[in-house]
Amino acid sequence: MQTLKMVVTGPFNAGKTEFIQSVSEIDVVSTERKISSEIERIKETTTVAMDFGRITVDNEMVLHLFGTPGQKRFDFMWEILSEGMLGFVVIIDSIRPETFREARKILETFRAYAPTPYVVAANKQDCKDAWEIDDMRIALRLSSEIKLLECVASDKDSVKNVLLELLYSILEELESVDLQAVY
Amino acid sequence: MAIKGNLHDFTLTQLLNLITLAQKSGTLVVERSNEAVEVFFTDGKLAYANTGQEDNSLVGILHKSQLLSSAQYNGIKSNVNGMSDKELGLLLINANYFSQQDIILSLQTHFVDVVNRLFTWMEGIFQFNTDVCPPEDKITVRVNLENLILEGSRQIQELEHLEDEIPSLEIGVKFVDRPEANVANLKLSSEEWQVIPYIDPKNTLNQIALVTEMRDNEIRQVIYSLVQAGIVEMVRPATPQGTPSPIQLADQLVKGDKEEGKSLIFRIIDRIRSL
Numbered sequence: 001m002q003t004l005k006m007v008v009t010g011p012f013n014a015g016k017t018e019f020i021q022s023v024s025e026i027d028v029v030s031t032e033r034k035i036s037s038e039i040e041r042i043k044e045t046t047t048v049a050m051d052f053g054r055i056t057v058d059n060e061m062v063l064h065l066f067g068t069p070g071q072k073r074f075d076f077m078w079e080i081l082s083e084g085m086l087g088f089v090v091i092i093d094s095i096r097p098e099t100f101r102e103a104r105k106i107l108e109t110f111r112a113y114a115p116t117p118y119v120v121a122a123n124k125q126d127c128k129d130a131w132e133i134d135d136m137r138i139a140l141r142l143s144s145e146i147k148l149l150e151c152v153a154s155d156k157d158s159v160k161n162v163l164l165e166l167l168y169s170i171l172e173e174l175e176s177v178d179l180q181a182v183y
Numbered sequence: 184m185a186i187k188g189n190l191h192d193f194t195l196t197q198l199l200n201l202i203t204l205a206q207k208s209g210t211l212v213v214e215r216s217n218e219a220v221e222v223f224f225t226d227g228k229l230a231y232a233n234t235g236q237e238d239n240s241l242v243g244i245l246h247k248s249q250l251l252s253s254a255q256y257n258g259i260k261s262n263v264n265g266m267s268d269k270e271l272g273l274l275l276i277n278a279n280y281f282s283q284q285d286i287i288l289s290l291q292t293h294f295v296d297v298v299n300r301l302f303t304w305m306e307g308i309f310q311f312n313t314d315v316c317p318p319e320d321k322i323t324v325r326v327n328l329e330n331l332i333l334e335g336s337r338q339i340q341e342l343e344h345l346e347d348e349i350p351s352l353e354i355g356v357k358f359v360d361r362p363e364a365n366v367a368n369l370k371l372s373s374e375e376w377q378v379i380p381y382i383d384p385k386n387t388l389n390q391i392a393l394v395t396e397m398r399d400n401e402i403r404q405v406i407y408s409l410v411q412a413g414i415v416e417m418v419r420p421a422t423p424q425g426t427p428s429p430i431q432l433a434d435q436l437v438k439g440d441k442e443e444g445k446s447l448i449f450r451i452i453d454r455i456r457s458l
Contacts, residue, residue, distance in 0.1 A: 004447075055455070061447070061451075063454075097188035101192070101193070138200070139193070139197060164452060171452075175445075
């Protein structure tokens, strides 16, 4: 059985778990723990946090979706999770501009880990206060070549569209490698 | 559509960049506790600004610019009942009290000053409403935002410098064994005193921030100053025990044949489409 991996990342509460849940054939396995506000107890409960979903492609292949912990304190997990990924999705919360800066940093961090294709999904586009895509592109300093897609993580079709766009980007990348080899 | 947020997280610099790059027209309203500021933009340029705490009338601005004495200010004020800024401006120009340039320069200075003061706001709920024009009776200007943004960026850079010094809050702190500073004569701020009881390698900065109810940059600032004073030092926390080994996945596309890679991607695409 071949196992492939995609990573879903983004700031805390951007909608990563919901995104994975929408397409995963298993209930998302979340290892995130509630954290006490009492400082002495916080240390005891600090643990690994990630979401895990699965899509069986066929009898020979399974695609794993890993949701990274959004909290900064778990960023040591990011590099581990990014190992061997096909590509990654950065989920942005369209109604919380205060997270854009962090999202940008997460994106840059993952790009540094692995130069794999990625797309940016502007989640919560169904909300009244959602930022427009064009405004988000400017705020996030994303060039026009980077796919910034409207997304509603609770909507399966919307999530499928994001994953498909990522896969198309991976294909384009493969084809460009082919072209480079020819010329 | 309105753009809403908090300046603490989405800075004024970013906001002005967005407005100038997208050449937006509209009103930015920023509020905090008892203060409110309204800034109007036309095609990405500063057009008008006022604060809820000041006399934003033309005569008030001219007085603030010291183009009018207090006596003149009071005299005009009592005689311009119901007169709009535009009407008053024309009156003052026609009566040769001021040139048009004097008035425009005073207004520009006032509006820029309002925006500059906004940069000092680290907190504030903002809302940008597109296509809301300045009041018709007000005199508007057209000020490019580039210089304002540069100044704002400088302030942001100072904050970022702090983030470079302390990039992660998932780090512990401990008292240095032999402090360089003379601890007996040390003068600490109230924020620093607040943090001192929690200085312990087992506590991360995130945890200390949580307990002391400090924001990320506040805790960074306090710790940075304690480190600079030679009282504490940062220590890397050990990787938590029990971290499971990551699932080792083959990097199919890099190691394998490209055609095989493409076929593999097409299989995933077909599967996702069928979900």
